[in-house]
Amino acid sequence: MTTPEPDFQTDRAALAGRLKMILPAHCLLVDDEDLRPYECDGLTAFRQLPLAVCLPESEAQVIDVLRTCHQLGVPVVARGAGTGLSGGAMPHAQGVVLSLARFNKILRVDRKARLAVVQPGVRNLAVSEAAAPFGLYYAPDPSSQIACTLGGNVAENSGGVHCLKYGLTVHNVLRIRVVSIEGEVFEIGSEAPDAPGYDLLALMIGSEGMLGVVTEVTVKLVPKPELAQVVMASFDDVARAGDAVADIIAAGIIPAGLEMMDKAATAAVEPFVKAGYDLRAAAILLCEADGTPEEVAEEIGRVTEVLRAAGARELRVSQSEAERLRFWAGRKAAFPAVGRITPDYYCMDGTIPRKRLAEMLSAIADMEHKYGLRCANVFHAGDGNLHPLIMYDAAKPSEWRWAEAFGAEILEMSVALGGSITGEHGVGIEKINQMCVQYKTPEIEAFHRIKFAFDDKGLLNPGKAVPSLHRCAEYGRMHVHHGDLKFPELERF
Amino acid sequence: MNLDDLAGRIRAAHDSHTPLRIRGAGSKDFYGGMLAGEVLDVAEYRGIVAYEPTELYITARCGTPLADIEAELAEEGQMLAFEPPQFDGAGVDSAGATLGGCVATGLAGPRRQQAGGVRDFMLGAKLIDGTGQVLDFGGQVMKNVAGYDVSRLLAGSLGTLGVLAEVTLKVLPKPVAEQTLLFAMDEAEAVARLNEWGGQPLPISASFWHDGQLWLRLSGARAAVDKAVARLGGSPAVNAAKHWISVREQTHPAFAASVLWRLALPSAATSPGLDGLRAIEWGGGQRWYAGEAGDAVRGAAARLGGHAVLYRAPESLRCLEGPFAPLSPALLALHRRLKKSFDPRGILNPGRLYAEF
Numbered sequence: 001m002t003t004p005e006p007d008f009q010t011d012r013a014a015l016a017g018r019l020k021m022i023l024p025a026h027c028l029l030v031d032d033e034d035l036r037p038y039e040c041d042g043l044t045a046f047r048q049l050p051l052a053v054c055l056p057e058s059e060a061q062v063i064d065v066l067r068t069c070h071q072l073g074v075p076v077v078a079r080g081a082g083t084g085l086s087g088g089a090m091p092h093a094q095g096v097v098l099s100l101a102r103f104n105k106i107l108r109v110d111r112k113a114r115l116a117v118v119q120p121g122v123r124n125l126a127v128s129e130a131a132a133p134f135g136l137y138y139a140p141d142p143s144s145q146i147a148c149t150l151g152g153n154v155a156e157n158s159g160g161v162h163c164l165k166y167g168l169t170v171h172n173v174l175r176i177r178v179v180s181i182e183g184e185v186f187e188i189g190s191e192a193p194d195a196p197g198y199d200l201l202a203l204m205i206g207s208e209g210m211l212g213v214v215t216e217v218t219v220k221l222v223p224k225p226e227l228a229q230v231v232m233a234s235f236d237d238v239a240r241a242g243d244a245v246a247d248i249i250a251a252g253i254i255p256a257g258l259e260m261m262d263k264a265a266t267a268a269v270e271p272f273v274k275a276g277y278d279l280r281a282a283a284i285l286l287c288e289a290d291g292t293p294e295e296v297a298e299e300i301g302r303v304t305e306v307l308r309a310a311g312a313r314e315l316r317v318s319q320s321e322a323e324r325l326r327f328w329a330g331r332k333a334a335f336p337a338v339g340r341i342t343p344d345y346y347c348m349d350g351t352i353p354r355k356r357l358a359e360m361l362s363a364i365a366d367m368e369h370k371y372g373l374r375c376a377n378v379f380h381a382g383d384g385n386l387h388p389l390i391m392y393d394a395a396k397p398s399e400w401r402w403a404e405a406f407g408a409e410i411l412e413m414s415v416a417l418g419g420s421i422t423g424e425h426g427v428g429i430e431k432i433n434q435m436c437v438q439y440k441t442p443e444i445e446a447f448h449r450i451k452f453a454f455d456d457k458g459l460l461n462p463g464k465a466v467p468s469l470h471r472c473a474e475y476g477r478m479h480v481h482h483g484d485l486k487f488p489e490l491e492r493f
Numbered sequence: 494m495n496l497d498d499l500a501g502r503i504r505a506a507h508d509s510h511t512p513l514r515i516r517g518a519g520s521k522d523f524y525g526g527m528l529a530g531e532v533l534d535v536a537e538y539r540g541i542v543a544y545e546p547t548e549l550y551i552t553a554r555c556g557t558p559l560a561d562i563e564a565e566l567a568e569e570g571q572m573l574a575f576e577p578p579q580f581d582g583a584g585v586d587s588a589g590a591t592l593g594g595c596v597a598t599g600l601a602g603p604r605r606q607q608a609g610g611v612r613d614f615m616l617g618a619k620l621i622d623g624t625g626q627v628l629d630f631g632g633q634v635m636k637n638v639a640g641y642d643v644s645r646l647l648a649g650s651l652g653t654l655g656v657l658a659e660v661t662l663k664v665l666p667k668p669v670a671e672q673t674l675l676f677a678m679d680e681a682e683a684v685a686r687l688n689e690w691g692g693q694p695l696p697i698s699a700s701f702w703h704d705g706q707l708w709l710r711l712s713g714a715r716a717a718v719d720k721a722v723a724r725l726g727g728s729p730a731v732n733a734a735k736h737w738i739s740v741r742e743q744t745h746p747a748f749a750a751s752v753l754w755r756l757a758l759p760s761a762a763t764s765p766g767l768d769g770l771r772a773i774e775w776g777g778g779q780r781w782y783a784g785e786a787g788d789a790v791r792g793a794a795a796r797l798g799g800h801a802v803l804y805r806a807p808e809s810l811r812c813l814e815g816p817f818a819p820l821s822p823a824l825l826a827l828h829r830r831l832k833k834s835f836d837p838r839g840i841l842n843p844g845r846l847y848a849e850f
Contacts, residue, residue: 202645252666294716423636
């Protein structure tokens with residue numbers, strides 16, 4: 001089942017006519033000027049107008065839209081807040097955008113059972129805010145948490161700065177309600193520790209809207225730690241900072257957060273947020289401990305010792321909640337801060353084994369020369385997830401092409417170093433070619449068979465997340481790596 | 494035995510439509526549906542392939558005994574945080590559970606309530622599907638969202654999607670301090686207290702209620718454990734380590750029943766009103782019952798939002814009741830399609846999960 005990318009041809013007027021029969025006027029957009037805000041997600045370099053945007057308000061309407069599209073053979077792209085960074089919610093030219101923005105209610109916060117039942121359009125941070133009166137919160141905290149929605153988090157298996165200790169979305173979602181492309185409703189997972197049958201929850205989370213449309217999410221809430229404190233350490237040498245990360249883990253410590261920024265990143269951030277970063281340092285590390293005050297004191301003591309032994313030139317421990325937030329403010333504002341010093345930036349998301357960090361950063365430094373573009377690096381060091389921010393100017397067409405090539409080289413290097421092309425942003429449309437580098441034909445075929453088990457017409461988010469083998473053959477022809485031609489069994493054209 | 498031999502066996506079985514029964518140490522032969530097919534012994538495909546303490550992962554072949562893995566991890570002060578049972582001595586020739594069987598059954602032990610289950614620690618898997626094809630999913634890094642998360646799907650799939658030739662698991666440091674407290678209380682109070690404590694920042698890593706007594710294990714930083722001990726009261730348990738092993742290995746008398754049901758329930762669920770309660774674990778999320786009335790047990794669990802597994806029972810009863818709660822027709826159809834996508838001829842562990850495939 002190699003599923004060549006199907007060639008969809010939609011009769012726009014007929015589609016609009018059918019959608020008008022099932023949705024009230026305020027739930028349907030069909031005019032180009034109304035569709036414009038939906039032409040891209042957070043990855044603005046990729047744009048496409050859809051034929052229509054549906055904004056259903058009930059699950060029954062979602063079912064109707066999906067059934068209609070299934071019947072007409074029209075592609076459907078589900079969308080939350082559109083903050084995704086991989087173009088996963090970029091519309092299909094022959095398709096419909098199914099926005100879950102109006103599914104914005106928190107249905108239940110259960111203090112005793114420590115869980116919340118929410119609609120997919122609820123913002124990530126809103127869940128923690130609703131749980132706060134009970135001393136509870138929702139752990140995954142992607143940096144877009146004020147805007148991104150739970151439905152999108154489920155689609156992308158979002159992480160955040162605290163996922164080393166508290167896990168990703170997949171570790172914190174208990175149950176979802178999903179509507180299939182045929183309009184069938186599934187309850188997947190449960191409020192119990194597990195559910196009968198295959199762990200479909202694990203399969204659905206991170207599936208990038210390829211397998212179904214989520215209409216309800218039940219998440220785990222965890223007790224808010226009494227205290228959190230951050231150690232900020234600066235290093236003269238990036239490799240040394242990388243080793244310090246390994247030393248912390250080797251000491252048996254799993255910090256609540258462990259982040260790194262290189263000199264280019266701190267230089268961009270400091271004038272913007274005045275976090276007090278050491279601007280002479282080649283890299284800074286932020287290491288957070290949380291728990292009871294006694295526990296935090298113990299962990300901060302141990303972390304400080306390890307960092308000093310690892311050669312940190314300067315160490316500061318946050319002395320108040322305000323100071324802790326200030327230390328973090330720089331890290332959390334890293335993307336917008338870089339956005340202030342360059343017209344555009346392109347954010348990558350590779351994951352590597354922590355011990356290969358120095359190698360990766362020195363390769364990136366070489367690539368800066370090669371492509372003539374600057375790059376700032378922020379890094380979820382604890383779990384090996386690197387976010388190089390490639391700076392370019394979209395007004396100069398050649399720069400975007402170089403930025404794209406620069407990014408592709410970083411991702412392919414991530415795979416070569418034993419990592420992955422994406423840690424938390426998803427493949428979407430952006431990394432579709434690099435999927436051909438990370439996986440070989442048999443795995444890609446297996447992904448297509450899984451997709452087929454859920455969506456045999458291939459209507460949900462077509463062209464995203466999993467490349468066709470023809471695309472891989474085409475890409476392989478352009479990029480032969482280490483003399484190792486991928487997909488040799490396919491005809492080249 | 495090498496990977497090619499193993500894949501070759503499966504390819505041959507696929508070609509000849511021969512059902513295979515995948516077997517590691519056989520320590521969990523009692524679990525799940527019928528054991529049917531020609532035995533595919535994978536115990537010989539063993540050995541730790543890679544262990545990187547500072548990268549927090551271990552990769553090993555399916556036949557590797559869990560005891561070997563735990564011993565290797567212990568040397569670096571690390572552990573499998575989901576605390577899987579080893580069931581050593583469960584069979585005459587059994588060296589104890591293997592990694593493949595541990596992942597295939599998805600059974601976790603007492604620390605599940607704090608750390609998560611097997612699926613939460615799956616980073617990657619080398620799978621041989623039902624056609625004998627070797628597939629690599631996931632990897633060795635903590636965060637990886639490229640492609641569908643097939644590795645986690647495999648936890649608890651009972652070998653029906655493929656042979657788990659090699660598995661990569663996330664590992665964690667062992668807690669610095671551990672202490673167990675004992676409380677005398679009845680079932681209702683135990684469930685209420687466990688849920689109340691669960692909403693507070695306490696380092697509770699395991700709980701076990703049986704016959705009017707609650708065992709509560711605290712694990713973490715020394716200071717956190719000491720503070721929780723002072724706050725919670727109760728009396729310190731002696732021989733606690735031995736006790737938790739008996740819970741993990743299910744050698745504790747609470748598990749001694751010829752027919753044993755495992756109920757997975759929302760932790761705060763009230764009593765299902767069934768006779769034969771033997772034990773409560775995982776903060777109320779896992780409850781054990783002795784007894785035979787399948788419909789009553791399954792119905793009660795479903796009403797409370799959970800499900801019941803006929804965990805240990807004579808084969809005749811397991812065949813009659815089905816080991817696992819039945820799926821809705823739509824979900825069953827989806828399971829069959831998925832099964833078919835990995836094992837088109839249905840040769841791998843047929844009937845071990847559901848009689849239908």
